[in-house]
Amino acid sequence: MSQATPQHIAFVGKEVNVMLGFRGELMRELAAKGHKVYAFAIDYDTSSELKIREMGFIPVRFSLNGYSANPFSDLLTLWQLYRAFKKHRISMSFCYFAKPAIFGTLAAWAARVPQRIAKIEGLGRPFTEGKHGLTVKMRVIKKVQCWLFRLALPRSTALIVLNQDDKKDLKEQCKVDMPNTVVLGGIGVCLEQFKCSPVPVTPLTFVFVGRLLNEKGIRYFLDVAERVKAKHPEALFKVVGGATTAHGVSLPELKQYVKRGVIDYVGHVDNVVPYIESSSVFVLPSYYREGLPRSTQEALAIGRPVITTDGPGCKDTVEHGVNGYRVPRHDTNALENAVLNMVNHPDKLQSMGYASRAMAEQRFNVRDVNRRLLNVLNL
Template structure:
């Protein structure tokens, strides 16, 4: 039995993306402390129901104030000592950096980190890099250079992240394991081929780097061309610069460009009624969970040939890869699947098979838990 600190950012992300891991760790007999920065009574109760202990702490997810980050560091040192943590498991950029350093300073004997994509700072927009972006990338890389060597294991989700962050920057890590994805509960997604016109679906944050703008532009073009297709958008409006807001969504709905149902609790039902999942992202993804879910639901996938996204598609087998920032290529790919619906069904079946092979959360969790197991002192 180990006291494990699972250190992330938001409670919703922990419940949405770590619930299965928490349950598996608890089933192994470990005491799991779930660290998040925004607990409510509802999310705290949900974490407790999984068998873990909710631990609130302060973290500024996107802030650049070093004093706030120092406060986070000091608070984590105190909390790790208070709960006598045996193993820290940190994921997402700031928790990996400051959580791992805090664990080292607190004397936590075992430390693990998980890189789930390189994120916004490593994302290069169509307009190219800026001096500010290059500076922030350099600073974050230096912080990783301090934190990652403190870990006994670093998990990544795709080979590009290991190459671009760790190898290219000569960051010394003891062991790096490529998980290929965070995994999903396959039983939550049952393949089903709906009748009627081809339905394309976008699921994700409505941010420019996630490709929502390209999806909408492609939908407009295909509408103008008279394509027999429907276009569904799932995702919450975002306040970030360049994001699609609620009034813009309403206008697109009134124009007949997209169907937008607002906030939904069961994404699986909408995937079940769709044929093709589209993610024209240029964000430095790990491996998008939304794409893993769509594959488990038996959808063909159209996504970009960029790190993280390209791991989910074998081109012309379970979907199509397109270049980032290329709306013409995106339209051509979508038009191809409208024209050949039998190909769409074939790709969907292949997606499900790949999801069973690569993204079963039980298989991925088994790899993680095996890596977290303490070494047998009697082993030669």
């Protein structure tokens, strides 16, 4: 494919805001090079369509049914994408997250799209083991998803994963044989947007930012916050993210922690920067099958020490003892000890924060990441 020839490029994901937040820089760069960029998403409304058009992209709606195992729903998704790829004469598909990567790649292959990029940003809930392993339902879903990976991913022209564990598990657990696999690392952040600032230590504040899902470790964070507050009432704990009723912590539960003075609950915000800047330490006790958490990359860029787990993706964001601490998944005692270490040694936090920023500059600069992506895309 000639680098000089303008391409019709389809970005196929889920939510519009996630696409713009995580893929926007790359999409703008491609549009600036003269390529026609199509933004495929499932939640368009009049406002978001207008926003996409103002940015120079072309919005395309399609339907996708989350973790549903309904074959008719999946076939509808496949048909919609196939027709859209044909209609818009797509010459390159860039499909990210598990289901879009599966059905987008299959549709692109059927539509004879020349370049088909599949990007797996973490293996997700079917590969996420709780304290007692996978439920029977999730074991079945995992088998189905592995079968779909085997069907779809070899039909991509390149597969991108964010960490070595995902590459290993796709090959060993799902039996996906993909010679053209690129381990990208994080998707990167804009270092100008997430600027480094000194670590505030008075009061010492620990922040959790993300979806308030059990797998993200929110319950472990709350448990440890309660323990540490009993010993060090001056320490503050902040939760930033929307409450949920499925697979996570509900608003009434959070209000009980607020009432007892354990946490300050902020809720969902569009801009996390002020909340990370006003915190001392970023905490993500996740056991979810992450790709490489974007929220942690943002905290690194702002220059915050990080406490996270030894799980896939998470472990790639911390050099233990240098810019933070890694703890075993599901181990609240180890998590508490890491938090107490920060409380008892606030003098270490600034040097840890600088080490975090250095890691962000070396490994998670979105411009460097996009340069690598453009090489993979041959654009």
